[in-house]
Amino acid sequence: MLENSSAMDQQSAASAWQTKLACPVCRGVLVHASDGLVCTNAVCGCRFPTVDGVPILINESNSVFSTDDFLEKRQTTFTELKPASGNRRPGLLRRIIPSNSRSVSRGNDERFCRDYTDPDQVVLVIGAGDKGYSSDGGANLVYSDVHLGEGVDLIADGHDLPFQDASIDAVLAVAVMEHVADPQRCAAEVARILKPGGRVYAATPFMQQVHMGRYDFTRFTHLGHRRLWRRFREVESGIACGPGMALAWAWQYFLLSFSENQTTRKYLRAFAKLTSFPLPYLDEFLKHKRGAYDAASAFYFIGEKADTTRTDRQLISEYRGLDSP
Numbered sequence: 001m002l003e004n005s006s007a008m009d010q011q012s013a014a015s016a017w018q019t020k021l022a023c024p025v026c027r028g029v030l031v032h033a034s035d036g037l038v039c040t041n042a043v044c045g046c047r048f049p050t051v052d053g054v055p056i057l058i059n060e061s062n063s064v065f066s067t068d069d070f071l072e073k074r075q076t077t078f079t080e081l082k083p084a085s086g087n088r089r090p091g092l093l094r095r096i097i098p099s100n101s102r103s104v105s106r107g108n109d110e111r112f113c114r115d116y117t118d119p120d121q122v123v124l125v126i127g128a129g130d131k132g133y134s135s136d137g138g139a140n141l142v143y144s145d146v147h148l149g150e151g152v153d154l155i156a157d158g159h160d161l162p163f164q165d166a167s168i169d170a171v172l173a174v175a176v177m178e179h180v181a182d183p184q185r186c187a188a189e190v191a192r193i194l195k196p197g198g199r200v201y202a203a204t205p206f207m208q209q210v211h212m213g214r215y216d217f218t219r220f221t222h223l224g225h226r227r228l229w230r231r232f233r234e235v236e237s238g239i240a241c242g243p244g245m246a247l248a249w250a251w252q253y254f255l256l257s258f259s260e261n262q263t264t265r266k267y268l269r270a271f272a273k274l275t276s277f278p279l280p281y282l283d284e285f286l287k288h289k290r291g292a293y294d295a296a297s298a299f300y301f302i303g304e305k306a307d308t309t310r311t312d313r314q315l316i317s318e319y320r321g322l323d324s325p
């Protein structure tokens with residue numbers, strides 16, 4: 001039974017992003033019900049529950065996750081690494097040994113968000129994790145993810161984003177596209193929900209070992225990443241993490257492959273970090289070198305939704321590296 005039969009966009013109390021929601025299964029109109037949201041499309045009629053006030057907007061037929069995963073608060077993605085309390089102190093080794101991860105494009109995503117200052121604008125963060133952005137009190141920042149973390153506004157799967165066509169101003173997908181089963185479909189979904197001229201900020205690994213275990217599927221070269229966002233006009237792209245970080249990670253995972261014992265692996269990881277943490281600092285020197293485009297750990301892309309799709313012939317003219325055919 002519907003408690004409120006008016007469409008969400010007629011509710012004055014709904015925030016800007018809630019008025020943009022659509023059924024993740026059929027893109028139909030959603031209305032509030034006693035136990036969550038319901039699709040008004042008679043053929044669909046799907047129901048989407050809420051957990052602790054967070055709507056679970058998953059198309060179960062097309063996702064590695066089920067609604068029950070969230071209703072029963074099962075471990076999804078990195079919840080197993082970061083307890084909900086968030087208060088657990090990292091172990092001694094993690095505290096005293098410097099990280100061998102370092103981005104040379106850090107701050108780009110923050111600057112991207114700060115461009116959106118109108119309270120009517122909606123910036124969707126896909127795979128939010130525990131990352132918080134600031135729009136300087138401007139646009140609505142909406143955090144979606146596939147785990148019930150702190151600050152997550154809605155549970156959504158990138159393969160079926162629960163938003164209306166051309167309704168969102170900008171999308172951030174940082175370290176997300178390697179974790180989705182079908183990145184091409186996710187990129188098409190981002191293009192679908194963005195307004196004409198809407199922008200995407202994506203950062204995705206190229207040379208990086210498996211992380212987040214079973215939820216890690218794909219890597220992209222700089223050109224492969226450009227092709228993924230081929231429905232967009234490029235505003236800017238470049239190296240997010242350089243060859244130094246790629247080497248540091250390769251060294252760490254090389255050592256880790258020697259042992260399955262958790263304690264041994266802990267010390268191997270610490271040794272690897274201790275002996276490789278300076279490498280990513282060299283990336284500041286390498287980040288504009290052409291050869292680094294063939295060896296980087298990750299790339300970023302900022303694009304504007306375009307009317308035309310970049311063809312593969314145009315694509316190869318954008319190769320930036322030095323490798324000869």
Ligand SMILES: [Zn+2]
Binds near residue numbers: 039045
């Ligand atoms: Zn529906």
